[in-house]
Amino acid sequence: MSEHKAEGVAPTPILDQNQPLTQVMSRVYDRYFRTGYYDQRYPVANRHTFHLILSALEGQEWRPKHILDFGCGNGRYLLPVLKRTDDNFTAYDISKTTLELLAERLDIEGEKERVSIIHGDLGQLAEHIREQGPVDLIMLMFGVLSHVGEREQRLLVLRELRSFLADSNSLIILSVPNRLRRFKEKTGGNNGGDIVYSRKHQGEELTFFYHLYTPAELKVELEEAGYVVHEMSAESYFPESWVTRSKVIGSLDRAICRVLPTHRGYGILAIAGPR
């Protein structure tokens, strides 16, 4: 497993000077998923986000053939989207544990054939895409981009992902935490949006790096990486763990999100395509 490398871009020294961020994050997510804590907090897809993905798929004249879930975790979005389409999927993550859990779930559901599971660095993913063919839809759901590192590293990943897209009809759908709502005590409203935070679970501390975005910043970053933003909206109003653990709150939240301005969202959802 290796970091996302670019010429002249140093590894993010946020958590540990001696270790690339991807190694640190993969270990943290291994624990987060292995303990079952992630599933406990986010047992299902966010209804609002899931329906937005489906309508992006259905609203197009084209039919996607190859969907990449980048930072797929244990398949919280991949599995329900898989069940609603006939398409082929690539599931990529830096955490081996998440992919093992996904493989178990696919096995149980009898859905292994349409999913290629890729663990490793961006180079290994790129090699797979070259063999498998370009991608019609990329999902980066629930803060994956925010874990990638500093701005140059995020741009590197976004540009690489753009190079995977099949044509001008292809889409990328992503969601990131909203700096105007989240962790204000850490950012004081303004520190460039980079934070390190910890969650405690059964005496164990899980420490994450996160980049918090404003909607305007996300748009600029996507444009700089070669995308045109088609649509932005709030991912949820209530915290994701409330929305995904309670059907009632999830449905209420979905209704609220239809009218909620993007900058009031707990997370920011964006749909973009290659420029």
Ligand SMILES: C[S@@+](CC[C@H](N)C(=O)[O-])C[C@H]1O[C@@H](n2cnc3c(N)ncnc32)[C@H](O)[C@@H]1O
């Ligand atoms: C908050 S979880 C989201 C998982 C899934 N997309 C979902 O919505 O449930 C973040 C995921 O991103 C993965 N991740 C973190 N840094 C990554 C990176 N640099 N490249 C790819 N995946 C990464 C983690 O291993 C984890 O599975």
